[in-house]
Amino acid sequence: MPNATEPSSTISFASSSYLSNCSSAYYAPVAAPSPPVRPAAPDGGTNLEVLSLSKLSSNLERLLVDTEFDCTDAEIMVEGAPVGVHRCILAARSRFFRELFSRGGSGGAPREGKPRFDMDELVPGGRVGREAFMVFLSYLYTGKLKPAPQDVSICVDRFCAHDACPPAIGFAVELMYASSVFQIVELVSLLQRRLLNFVEKALVEDVIPILQVASHSKLNQLLSHCVQRVARSDLDDIALEKKLPQEVADEIRSLRRTSQPKESNVTVDPVHEKRIKRIHRALDSDDVELVKLLLNESGVNLDDTYALHYAAAYCDSKVIAELLDLGSANVNLKNDKGYTPLHVAAMRREPKVIVSLLTKGASALETAADGQNAVRICRRLTRAKDYFTRTEQGQESNKNKLCIDILEREMRRNPMVGEDAVTSPLLADDLHMKLLYLENRVAFARLFFPAEAKVAMEIAHADTTSEFTGLPKSRSSSNLRDVDLNETPVVQNKRLRSRVDALTKTVELGRRYFPNCSQVLDKFLEDDLPDLFYLQKGNPDEQKIKKLRFCELKEDVKKAFSKDKAGSLLSGLSSLSSSSSSPKD
Template structure:
């Protein structure tokens, strides 16, 4: 966790506010030696320290005062405006002085007249989040670097000491990007020393962002340490080439060649390696058909190329699904580092990729050489802020949180997925089964939008005929409409494809979102065939339907409360986006 506070920096920085000339743009000057000047009286020194401390505190209050806003510019960070005082930023940073002094310096005009600047444009080479920028401003105003907020500097792994986990590293890296671009040399030096401590203790994957910022900021000592650490590690060449600048990649290769025993040089088959790279390039182009052709002509298998690992790390989720559909790769294959494709997907934190692998038999219990399983990997990479913060109404669940919940449920699941997902009453009737499934999925999308969307993408239900209106009887009726140009065989095939896609969607819902599914099961069994035309029927019938709908909303809340109680024992926080989003949709539907 970022926690850097050096008392001397406070005095030096505060002194720069009182000095004149250009010294404010350079690192603080050390105090004169004792032989150059007789020491000042102790009381005078204490008064100076007290005065500078008070100045620092007063300037810091400018960032905290919400009643009186005297900021004269705004910087948009992650879509939120952060107020700043241009005089202070210009006095401390040559970058901001040049920015503010330029005519039409890229700032737009807001209604209240404050110029605005986009952080993404100011720091195009790296990400700087709101919390990191706030810490940066605090340093500029007060001369003190405060500890980073826990919600952005610790992960959600209960066993992690939080000294070298990814959120702690990312927080320091973001602050270093800001300090380097905005030319605050003393803070750059401070953060470089901090990140040097991370390099040897952190996992090699987490050293990559440190290496990237060191390369961009030309911090030679930090860069050298990172390069040596990566060169000594077992990080594969593919990951290195994907993540790092070409000159850094070449330096790492040179170090590795020097460290390899002479007898091991040249063991790899260059033709075989070239064929593997060709397969990877085809995956980069999302061309699974080309991959199939290359496999048939080259004699290289998907497992030889670790193609599933590669796709799980770098390709679109649909490419991963298509690759899995070839049924020619071992979904639990471990690469040279002992990682399965699911481990790699957990590092990427893409829910659709994780679910695709799980549905094809990937084991959530498999561990790496370090004893970490997929959910542990995902937890170690997830900030507390992303996991515990309640999602606002209408927004989807955070991807990191959704990945953790999916993997947790998979690990806890000891009951096989039910063979049948529809009521026995409709088992032999394709149209009635379709009618049931359309209702089932339509309400899942209404009540639990993020989860239902994910399940439909994996099941490819979004590629078959899909109906957005809630009343499913109208949708099913469209499916049963007769097309004079469509033969009975084609029509049956079309209906069957839709049933299979929706069936898979419901299976996924049962598997990964059991409480949500149970609510829908109970409700639909009691209310078929069409209870949801709330605007139809007599006033008394409409009133009864609305009352029943209110009961369903209460059942939804109870299901989420049950999830929350279970989550307390596994460190989960059940605050899914679906509940608030669903409630808003419920209200709109009832009003209709």
């Protein structure tokens, strides 16, 4: 583990005494200030006011979660199931609901005299799921924003740090739609900061939902960041046209034209481009016969137009099957981004398209430029809820899980399958980002409950792998002593993957045995820790505020630890805990 006196790209702590003593050497040179104290009333009115507000928040939350006595007076249908609400509370907190309820009537047939409204009609496209709506309601009732439920905010890719994967982004986007449409300004502001943090971390394809909600909600700052991010990327014009509002797509194209150097003007054959667009329009019309006619007349072929990629992304599965039957397309052809048609189908998560490609020889082992194969792409897009929820007999299987199962079965058919075969340098960079997050998260876990974290690391064999301290110095300097000339890309990938596996298992053990503590860590890392040097950055006043926030975190950890210790899941590790497990005052 890193020495506290040595520079490192991760945060390391020697003992839990740093947490209990905010004036220790760790916080030098600026001592943490005492929290501001409001003058108390002679009768202790300030404390009574805080206690009363806290009790009011808890009592209102019971109205939302208590199923023994239902006193709701309206229902909102979300994903086909009713959610009971109290119109007086929603009307008091939201002008949108006040105007909706004042108009009278209901969006559907009332049940037991309760008016019923449909989320599909309240929010464009019904873009707010049940879990996101329940968290939103909890905020309206209590004034507190709960952490995102893990089953809908993390993916099932075991190499993912879950700090900017599609489920995490998707949940925040759903909350933003609810907050914007229902006009909760303070929550919009909070979520906009969270989404801004996602924009630079996420893959450009995953920025599209953020851009869409920013455009819909007229969040100019967030929209500007998304536009700049997409304009710098290699996202193709077809995706811009299909997924973005016309004015936003035009702005991105304009930015790209102005940012290109004059000497790098790429000559484009307008006739060739026109032929490609005509074939794509024929595919949009599901007219494969017209595609054949255009191919014969134009002199281009399916590979020239990336027809399989286009159909895998946007067309019906029958169109894919008919194109494949023509037998003139390379089913494993890679486009400019390194994606095969199967990679594109995995992003779409349509089982029929995936099966059609596999039966015609598509390879599940092919990797994209970032080192991901089709099953990893699909896993990264799939929520834990969709993958692990048990399907009852006769119930339709979740498409995401079905796609993963199909691809994994295909990979098991090939004895050469193995992630060690991937040697892309971009994959190593991706692992660097994941490792930096995991190392930092485990370092905080070791600070808050060192004995338990040590046990989890030993079980996961994290102590037998070498710690990752950031990008090699050789990338930014010429010091050859820092370079291991005997380490090939394959060996480096094995070393990085071994550390990722160990730290990922450590975090998973933490989530299992310390779920409440893990939620506190998740929220802190998501909201308050934009980078690894959080406490060292900023002017002295900013550092004081940050360190004060870190000290206040002790109380949250203590409460969470008490809840975890009272739970049955801790029984397996309780005998191994030490007196330093719970942070001291």
